[in-house]
Amino acid sequence: MHNLITTPIPTSADLFQVADLCTAFAAELVESKDVTQRLALSGxxxxxxxxxxxxxxxxxxxxxxxxxxxxxxxxxCFPDCWIDSWLLVEYAQSLTQALLSCTLPYTVTVHLTGLLHDLIILMADYLKQPYLERETANAQSSKADS
Incomplete structure (x- = not known):
């Protein structure tokens, strides 16, 4: 836990590595009962x-x-209306900011933390899901014939 909170995100980290870090923070956040740790993890x-x-x-x-x-x-892995990485990150960021505000009742905080955890897991899966289709040999040969 201490390493997770104190280790900086490497400047060389790629999209998948940072998505994995977000997943790790969310997993620890949902398990943590300590207010100070929850604030540090949320930050x-x-x-x-x-x-x-x-x-x-x-x-x-x-x-x-x-x-x-x-x-x-x-x-x-997401419905068409949610297929926008920017929007998913903004939703997760908004939930995180709500938790950082420390103004919510405890039960709401617990539920939003669970929702944030689930959203981040789905978002990481979405970001890692293949979306580029490899050109087949037939498509390449028809392009060459053109």
Whole structure:
């Protein structure tokens, strides 16, 4: 727990690594009962979500493009109306900010923490889900014939 709170996010971290950090913060947050730890985790999560938002807008490095490219695209893990990484990160950030406000009743805090945890898990899965389709040999040969 101490390392999770104190270790900085590497500047070299890619989208998947920061998504995994967000997942780790959310998992610890949902388990933590200590108010000080919850505040520290929420603050770190907020910072990681800000970094994640920037990485969602950046060009992906080659190793991520390869992991996001498949022969046949899977069914999206989110409904079409939610397929926007920026929006998902904003929802998670808003929930985190609400928890950081320390103005909510305890039961609301517990429920929002659970919702935040579940949203971050789904968001990380969505960000890692392949969305680029590999060109088949037939498509490449028809392009060459053109």
């Amino acid at each position: 770190r999560l907020s910072y990681a979500l800000t970094a994640l938002r920037l990485l969602c807008d950046a060009d992906f490095p080659a190793h991520l493009k390869e992991q996001l490219t498949v022969d046949e695209l899977p069914t999206p």
